[in-house]
Amino acid sequence: MSGTPELRGRAARLARLLPSGAGQAARTPFVLLVVLLLAGGLIGLLVLNSALSEGAFRLDDLQKDTKNLTDEEQALQRDVDAYSAPDALQRRARELGMVPGGDPAFLGPDGTVKGVPGAAGSAARSPVTPPPEVLAPSTPAPAASAASRQPSAGASATRSPVPSAQHSTTHGR
Numbered sequence: 001m002s003g004t005p006e007l008r009g010r011a012a013r014l015a016r017l018l019p020s021g022a023g024q025a026a027r028t029p030f031v032l033l034v035v036l037l038l039a040g041g042l043i044g045l046l047v048l049n050s051a052l053s054e055g056a057f058r059l060d061d062l063q064k065d066t067k068n069l070t071d072e073e074q075a076l077q078r079d080v081d082a083y084s085a086p087d088a089l090q091r092r093a094r095e096l097g098m099v100p101g102g103d104p105a106f107l108g109p110d111g112t113v114k115g116v117p118g119a120a121g122s123a124a125r126s127p128v129t130p131p132p133e134v135l136a137p138s139t140p141a142p143a144a145s146a147a148s149r150q151p152s153a154g155a156s157a158t159r160s161p162v163p164s165a166q167h168s169t170t171h172g173r
Contacts, residue, residue, distance in 0.1 A: 007015050082088060102118030 083092075099120045102120050103116060105113050105115040105117035108114055
């Protein structure tokens with residue numbers, strides 16, 4: 001008799017289901033499969049975490065850019081509001097030599113004139129002061145100095161500073 005007791009009935013049927021002797025060989029591929037699945041899952045989590053953190057950094061940069069652009073937009077809107085204020089428009093119009101208009105007259109649909117038109121008040125004119133950039137130029141621009149040496153529009157039609165192709169070529173040679 002061997003050292004193992006003899007099994008009967010239900011126990012014998014269950015014992016036949018269990019593998020006998022080759023238990024270590026069947027367990028090794030399963031363990032390798034589990035280890036590979038765990039390693040693949042960890043690497044997948046690492047890649048996913050890296051992608052999420054990269055996206056978070058990009059989102060942070062875009063939010064900073066949005067904030068800077070919003071601040072710039074608000075500063076530009078303040079400038080536009082300052083330039084379009086009635087007192088600023090009036091001051092700039094006077095700097096350009098404009099005067100307030102006289103009394104308006106309106107034309108009716110039948111061609112009749114309603115109201116008495118009046119000329120703009122010459123007494124309201126203030127002496128024209130050029131803008132500050134015209135008063136003190138830092139260095140004369142080459143284009144401005146060349147433009148000041150150009151003849152007037154009427155003279156340029158008769159006399160051109162650049163010789164034309166007809167005058168520079170000799171005929172008959």
